[in-house]
Amino acid sequence: MHTHKILNIASPDKHxxxxxxxxxxxxxxxxxxxxxxxxxxxxxxxxxLNADATGLLDPYSFSDMQRAVGLIRRAAENKxxxxxxxxxxxxxITALALAKGALSKAGIDALCCLPHRIKDGYGLTKDIVQTAxxxxxxxxxxxxxxxxxxxxxKELRSRSIxxxxxxxxxxxxxxxxxxxxxxxxxxxxxxxxYRDLAGVGVAYKLCQAIAGDNLAxxxxxxxxxxxxxxxxxxxxxxxxxxxxxxxLSNTKRVGIQALMETSxxxxxxxxxxxxxxxxxPRLNAIGRMDTAEVALSLLMAETEEEALSLARVIENxxxxxxxxxxxxxxxxxxxxxxxxxxKEHKIIVIAKEDWHxxxxxxxxxxxxxRFYRPVIVISKADGLCKGSGRSIKSFHLFQxxxxxxxxxxxxxxxxxxxxxxxxxxxxxxxxxxxxxxxxDRLKIEDLLPGLDVDMELSLSDLSADLIAQLDMLxxxxxxxxxxxxFTRNLKLKGQPQLLGRNTMKFxxxxxxxxxxxxxFGFSGLKDSxxxxxxLDLVYVPRIDSWQGTDSIILExxxxxxx
Numbered sequence: 001m002h003t004h005k006i007l008n009i010a011s012p013d014k015h016x017x018x019x020x021x022x023x024x025x026x027x028x029x030x031x032x033x034x035x036x037x038x039x040x041x042x043x044x045x046x047x048x049l050n051a052d053a054t055g056l057l058d059p060y061s062f063s064d065m066q067r068a069v070g071l072i073r074r075a076a077e078n079k080x081x082x083x084x085x086x087x088x089x090x091x092x093i094t095a096l097a098l099a100k101g102a103l104s105k106a107g108i109d110a111l112c113c114l115p116h117r118i119k120d121g122y123g124l125t126k127d128i129v130q131t132a133x134x135x136x137x138x139x140x141x142x143x144x145x146x147x148x149x150x151x152x153x154k155e156l157r158s159r160s161i162x163x164x165x166x167x168x169x170x171x172x173x174x175x176x177x178x179x180x181x182x183x184x185x186x187x188x189x190x191x192x193x194y195r196d197l198a199g200v201g202v203a204y205k206l207c208q209a210i211a212g213d214n215l216a217x218x219x220x221x222x223x224x225x226x227x228x229x230x231x232x233x234x235x236x237x238x239x240x241x242x243x244x245x246x247x248l249s250n251t252k253r254v255g256i257q258a259l260m261e262t263s264x265x266x267x268x269x270x271x272x273x274x275x276x277x278x279x280x281p282r283l284n285a286i287g288r289m290d291t292a293e294v295a296l297s298l299l300m301a302e303t304e305e306e307a308l309s310l311a312r313v314i315e316n317x318x319x320x321x322x323x324x325x326x327x328x329x330x331x332x333x334x335x336x337x338x339x340x341x342x343k344e345h346k347i348i349v350i351a352k353e354d355w356h357x358x359x360x361x362x363x364x365x366x367x368x369x370r371f372y373r374p375v376i377v378i379s380k381a382d383g384l385c386k387g388s389g390r391s392i393k394s395f396h397l398f399q400x401x402x403x404x405x406x407x408x409x410x411x412x413x414x415x416x417x418x419x420x421x422x423x424x425x426x427x428x429x430x431x432x433x434x435x436x437x438x439x440d441r442l443k444i445e446d447l448l449p450g451l452d453v454d455m456e457l458s459l460s461d462l463s464a465d466l467i468a469q470l471d472m473l474x475x476x477x478x479x480x481x482x483x484x485x486f487t488r489n490l491k492l493k494g495q496p497q498l499l500g501r502n503t504m505k506f507x508x509x510x511x512x513x514x515x516x517x518x519x520f521g522f523s524g525l526k527d528s529x530x531x532x533x534x535l536d537l538v539y540v541p542r543i544d545s546w547q548g549t550d551s552i553i554l555e556x557x558x559x560x561x562x
């Protein structure tokens with residue numbers, strides 16, 4: 001029995017299935033998928049399935065938006081100097097490029113400022129006050145940061161520099177920075193109805209208010225940062241991603257076109273996976289290895305020649321990032337094998353000298369997936385050490401860091417991803433402290449990897465029409481995962497075929513219907529498959545087009561042998 005993952009099969013609601021299917025014209029299976037995603041009325045189903053730019057929320061529902069726009073218009077009228085300060089990840093640089101463009105149309109030639117991930121760290125830099133004064137800045141706008149920069153903002157305001165904070169991160173405490181305006185849906189007093197916007201999504205709302213338009217044409221840029229930041233793809237984010245992906249496929253931005261060309265996805269269908277696994281990692285790579293200025297320049301490039309040159313630089317940095325990441329992964333695994341006692345350490349906290357700070361988050365994410373428990377990876381230095389953490393769905397990492405704040409110099413982030421700064425001498429105590437919290441909050445079953453399955457089906461339930469309806473649920477991502485189905489009591493038909501080192505193709509049958517199956521990374525299970533009497537399959541159904549003929553193929557997520 002192949003039991004390395006526990007199946008969590010959603011309970012079917014046949015009554016609600018019937019209502020949604022009748023009122024919307026979708027199948028009962030598609031109706032159940034919507035129910036599983038919290039969509040439980042015909043009105044909500046119609047809104048989900050037909051999400052478009054008309055459903056975008058009013059930017060002025062942010063309580064501070066009117067004042068923020070007023071400050072920007074005053075700056076334009078008085079020819080005041082304006083700075084936009086961003087972040088070095090895809091969310092931050094797309095927000096910066098977006099804001100720069102919107103301010104330019106409003107008559108403001110804003111100065112863009114990006115911190116260096118390693119030299120400066122996240123958020124407003126220590127020398128921001130000096131820089132702003134030297135540049136004679138009268139208005140500073142943050143994008144994708146600022147909510148935790150109390151001291152810098154207080155100092156800026158004391159020098160008569162207005163500060164508009166646009167951010168989407170959780171405030172570290174109940175006291176907010178003394179900014180002129182705060183546009184952040186996670187602030188209780190924000191007045192905004194949807195709290196899960198990415199940083200670029202918040203910047204987009206400011207740009208909408210400045211322009212007096214919904215700026216649907218900018219959604220190609222907004223969707224890049226939204227999908228890259230792994231925010232829930234529901235509500236307004238679903239509209240942004242759905243509309244944005246459509247526009248991204250036909251983008252007129254020469255920088256994005258060049259990125260698509262050098263990454264090998266030009267003229268291919270662009271979906272959320274294309275952004276998550278191909279485009280975003282490349283835009284992030286240069287900010288991880290050096291400065292994100294090149295990625296920002298790419299997004300704002302004006303000529304094809306310039307764009308292609310910058311995209312090639314980014315491609316080279318991405319290869320460097322992969323090599324560095326691979327080396328750290330090996331070293332991290334060695335430390336875990338040697339030092340981590342999984343009975344005592346429900347949270348893995350590992351540290352080593354001179355690990356490249358730019359890839360710590362990627363390493364933490366991969367280790368969290370591998371061991372299915374929260375992971376914090378720290379790069380040791382003589383003084384302050386920087387770390388990055390990734391969590392699992394049952395453990396709120398930001399809250400845990402808040403409770404360990406006395407041991408940290410700084411921290412920030414979300415429930416499942418966070419960064420921290422810590423003294424070298426405090427690492428061991430921090431490891432004990434956060435594992436002490438986890439001891440009470442994480443049960444054994446929380447640390448067992450699971451698969452959330454939408455429905456149990458028979459092979460006869462599968463059809464091309466059903467798969468077409470599944471496409472209506474795209475784009476897939478956080479809070480809207482790609483549908484997974486479960487079918488039991490199948491038998492192998494014929495012999496499995498190995499494709500390359502890790503892929504296996506084979507046929508399964510229930511005695512009446514036969515379908516082809518493809519398993520990426522499943523070739524090691526060939527012998528088990530051949531010897532099993534029966535097998536249960538977790539899969540995603542797809543249409544396979546070959547030589548002009550369409551057929552259903554099942555893409556394996558897990559196999560259970562009996």
